[in-house]
Amino acid sequence: MNIGILCYPTHGGSGVVATELGAALAERGHNIHIISYAVPFRFQTYRSNLSYHEVEVSAYPLFKYPPYDLAMAGTIMEVAESSGLDILHAHYAIPHAISGILAREMLRNGRPEAKLVTTLHGTDITIIGQQRVYKRVTTFGIENSDRVTCVSNELRTRTLGLLECEPEHIEVIPNFVDIKRFQPGCCPEKRRELGRPEEKIILHVSNFREVKRPRDMINAFSHVLKKMPARLALVGDGPELMACKELVEKLGLRKSVSFIGTYDAIWELLPQADLFYLPSEYESFGLAALEAMACGTPVVATHTGGLPEVVTSGVNGLLVPVGDVQVHADAMLELLGDDAKRARFGVAARDAAVERFSLDKILPQWEQLYERTLKD
Ligand code: GMT
Numbered sequence: 001m002n003i004g005i006l007c008y009p010t011h012g013g014s015g016v017v018a019t020e021l022g023a024a025l026a027e028r029g030h031n032i033h034i035i036s037y038a039v040p041f042r043f044q045t046y047r048s049n050l051s052y053h054e055v056e057v058s059a060y061p062l063f064k065y066p067p068y069d070l071a072m073a074g075t076i077m078e079v080a081e082s083s084g085l086d087i088l089h090a091h092y093a094i095p096h097a098i099s100g101i102l103a104r105e106m107l108r109n110g111r112p113e114a115k116l117v118t119t120l121h122g123t124d125i126t127i128i129g130q131q132r133v134y135k136r137v138t139t140f141g142i143e144n145s146d147r148v149t150c151v152s153n154e155l156r157t158r159t160l161g162l163l164e165c166e167p168e169h170i171e172v173i174p175n176f177v178d179i180k181r182f183q184p185g186c187c188p189e190k191r192r193e194l195g196r197p198e199e200k201i202i203l204h205v206s207n208f209r210e211v212k213r214p215r216d217m218i219n220a221f222s223h224v225l226k227k228m229p230a231r232l233a234l235v236g237d238g239p240e241l242m243a244c245k246e247l248v249e250k251l252g253l254r255k256s257v258s259f260i261g262t263y264d265a266i267w268e269l270l271p272q273a274d275l276f277y278l279p280s281e282y283e284s285f286g287l288a289a290l291e292a293m294a295c296g297t298p299v300v301a302t303h304t305g306g307l308p309e310v311v312t313s314g315v316n317g318l319l320v321p322v323g324d325v326q327v328h329a330d331a332m333l334e335l336l337g338d339d340a341k342r343a344r345f346g347v348a349a350r351d352a353a354v355e356r357f358s359l360d361k362i363l364p365q366w367e368q369l370y371e372r373t374l375k376d
Contacts, residue, residue: 001370002031003087004079004114006072006096009040011207011236011262013287014121017151017175018091019043024178024363026050033079035072041264053079069095069102076103085114087370090145093124094134097141115373118145119173122284122305123211125159139163142170147373149173152306155284173369174309175287176362177294179354184296184346187268194258194272195231200336202230203273203297205266205288206280208238213302215240216279216325218247218257223329225256228336232257233273235266270295274342275335281322283307290357293317293349298342300331310357316349 003025007018019042022032031049034040039052055075057066076099079085088104090096097118104116118141129138142148142163148170150156156172159165195201202221206212214234221232234244234257241259248257263269270276276292278301283289285306289299293310299317301307313319318331335342355361 001086001374002033002084003089003370004033004035004076004085005089005091006035006076006100007040007091009036009038009043011041013175013285014092014119014124015040016042016287017119017121018089020176020178021089021363021366023047023050024359025366028363028367031083033083033085035075035079037068069099072096072099073102073106076100077106080107080114086374088114088116089370090116090118090141092121093118093138093141094128097145098137101141101144115146115376116144117147117149117369117373118142119149119151120155120159120170120284121151122155122282125155125162126282126284127211129163135163139165146376147171147369149369151175151285152309154306154309158284158305171369173365174357174362175285175290176357176359177287177290177353179294179358182267182270182291182294182353184271184350186271186295188272190268191272194233194269196229199229199231199256200274201233201272202275202277202332202336203233203235203269203292204277205235205270205291206238206278207236208240208244210240211281212238212240213279213281213323214244215247216323216328217277218244218251218253220277220279220325220328220332221257222251222253223326224332224336225253227333230256230336232277233260233269234258235260235263235269237262266291267295270297273297275300275332277328277332278302278307279320279322279325279328280304280307286310289317290353294353294357296346296350298335298345298349300328300335310352312348312352316345316352 019040026032088100090100100116302322303319311317
């Protein structure tokens with residue numbers, strides 16, 4: 001199949017899923033065209049059947065806001081004309097589903113038809129899709145896609161409740177993880193880079209947006225530190241980072257918190273951590289938690305959104321209430337203070353990632369969905 005993947009290139013789960021899916025489909029022999037405004041950060045493999053097409057947004061004095069969604073539709077047309085496209089796969093509703101609809105309609109005029117699959121990732125529904133100006137546009141994008149998928153059952157239910165869409169139109173295909181790249185035991189030399197031997201390492205990876213509640217992390221960590229030597233290693237960058245740095249100073253934690261910044265090869269760091277911590281307000285899925293689990297690292301995360309579909313509390317991690325930092329600290333201490341339990345949880349985490357969310361399990365679901373969509 002010739003598949004165009006429309007996505008954001010930035011550090012966010014939707015771009016990761018889109019790029020990794022593209023690479024995996026290319027490996028299966030499909031011709032994949034990734035269409036975005038910059039090279040997605042996980043776009044690393046060279047293959048002759050996997051290409052990147054930049055959406056060029058030109059400046060013009062009349063354009064206070066250059067129309068990116070139209071430029072994307074134009075780029076899709078160029079790719080369709082030069083290479084042919086059977087499927088357009090939009091990751092994140094706004095604006096990709098809309099650009100996809102526009103391109104599909106233009107392609108209907110005389111050229112072979114392309115079908116549009118839209119994958120909802122979370123904040124496109126829960127934050128952007130709730131904004132007054134975008135709500136109807138998001139609903140329009142969903143209703144006019146040929147197929148729609150959600151990354152968890154919870155996101156599907158939430159979408160139906162928030163946007164009044166037809167249930168049969170929306171399916172669930174969970175996110176996946178590359179269990180070969182993300183695996184226990186990788187890169188042991190990185191352990192000493194993360195912390196001193198006596199420190200237990202708590203790792204977090206995110207784009208430090210408000211929805212991740214990163215300040216809860218600092219507050220909970222201050223309770224942990226009262227009970228044992230530990231290090232909080234924070235990977236990523238985003239709008240809340242400065243507030244986190246200020247809180248670390250205020251609480252006198254500077255020597256025990258590492259701000260690592262953006263680091264793409266997180267499969268090197270995740271296996272070194274004693275636990276992965278995700279205190280988000282909401283996660284439609286929690287791909288970062290799944291990647292940690294694949295590395296055999298147990299997770300302490302909030303009981304919210306689709307996280308309970310990924311983390312089984314008491315088996316491969318602990319789920320805690322949003323915002324209750326004392327309970328978060330107690331959960332982390334429970335795991336950090338019991339090496340046998342942590343090891344057991346780590347093995348169970350890897351097993352869950354392999355058995356339920358590996359590429360082998362999820363990729364056939366995508367191929368079948370594309371085939372069904374083409375036959376409609
Ligand atoms: O979590 C983010 O801030 C990024 C966001 C995105 O769309 O790029 O992530 C969402 O999609 C990921 C991949 O499907 C999910 O694993 C994340 O849980 C989801 N984030 C939220 O729902 C907040």
